[in-house]
Amino acid sequence: MTLDGLPPHRGGAEELARLLARALLAGRWQPGAAFPRELDLCAHFDVSRNQVRNALASLTATGLIERTAGRGTVVREINDWHLLDPQMSEWMVGLTHPDPQLVREIFAFRYSAEPVVARLAAQAVETQDLERLESAFQGMTRTATDPEARSLHVEYDVAFHDAIYLASHNLVWRQMGHLLRPSIIALIQGSQAQVHQFQAGLEDSLDRHGQVLEAIRHRAPEAAESAAREVLRRTAIDLGIVTDSPLQSATASPADAEG
Structure with a gap:
């Protein structure tokens, strides 16, 4: 061969x-x-x-x-494959074109797990957690429409999801977020060649991330879980991992959710 x-x-x-x-x-x-x-x-x-x-x-x-x-x-x-092996995680750092099946498997796990982590984050969030989330979201907003800042936008996007895992204040989930980080980076970086196809959707993506931030800020677990799921669903469509489909029920606003 x-x-x-x-x-x-x-x-x-x-x-x-x-x-x-x-x-x-x-x-x-x-x-x-x-x-x-x-x-x-x-x-x-x-x-x-x-x-x-x-x-x-x-x-x-x-x-x-x-x-x-x-x-x-x-x-x-x-x-x-032992995807959560620390050595495997190290090998994935900087991988810009992961195997499409691998991308789907990683996303499927995140789609089922990350909304639950967001719910936990809304229940356990502390001031420093909100500061991390806000800083990452502000960075995403500043770099969203600047082609020269594309790599920075990826970093802020990943930092936002990092902050959700950290805000759960659960040792296992925090460690899981650390191990998944290279996989998340690889998934986002692998989409960069297709950026022109979903550039117009960045405003919508930012709005969805903002809903996660607001739900966690208001300590609204159900709204945080729903908003996090919508972020991942939209991202999956943007990256071509799943086909477009009708929106699920609208994300509950923090004001309407239990907190």
């Missing part, structure tokens, strides 16, 4: 594992496909067999590949 097009390798087994993992996460080799042989990897990257074996051991430990005597090495199904 060809290895053409992969970036040059400079470093040890850890760097080689990162290079190969990022290629897998980007969909270069699909689940069930044969993975390059040790000897081919040695020849292509001009490294020792011991270095290749150590790199492949890391990929095996994180569930990306499976090595079987007599069968060789194959790419495992995405369901078997």
Whole structure:
């Protein structure tokens, strides 16, 4: 199997594992496909067999590949990947074009989990949490229409979602937010090539993020959960992950919700 097009390798087994993992996460080799042989990897990257074996051991430990005597090495199904492994999270940092199936899986988890986290945040929010949310939202607003500030807009967008996880004041969710951060960054960055297709929807996106902020500010759990779900639903449509569909019932306003 060809290895053409992969970036040059400079470093040890850890760097080689990162290079190969990022290629897998980007969909270069699909689940069930044969993975390059040790000897081919040695020849292509001009490294020792011991270095290749150590790199492949890391990929095996994180569930990306499976090595079987007599069968060789194959790419495992995405369901078997250890996406919350800290090493996997590190490999995803800066990945601009993740595999589309991987993007959908990450989004599906966020769509089910993040509204619940927003509800918890509305119940547990403290002054410093609101300051983080407001700062991130203000940054998103300032950079939304400036093409030169696109990377900053991504950072503020991710910071906003970071702040929601932090505001839950739940140790497990805060740790989950930390582990998911590179995945969220990859998802947002992967959409940048399509920005021209949904630039007009940024105002709507900002409005939805603002509703989350206001619901949390007013300590309205139900409104926060509903608003967070709408943010993710809109983002999924903008990124082409799901097709457009009629809006669900309008998000309750903080003034109407229990708090």
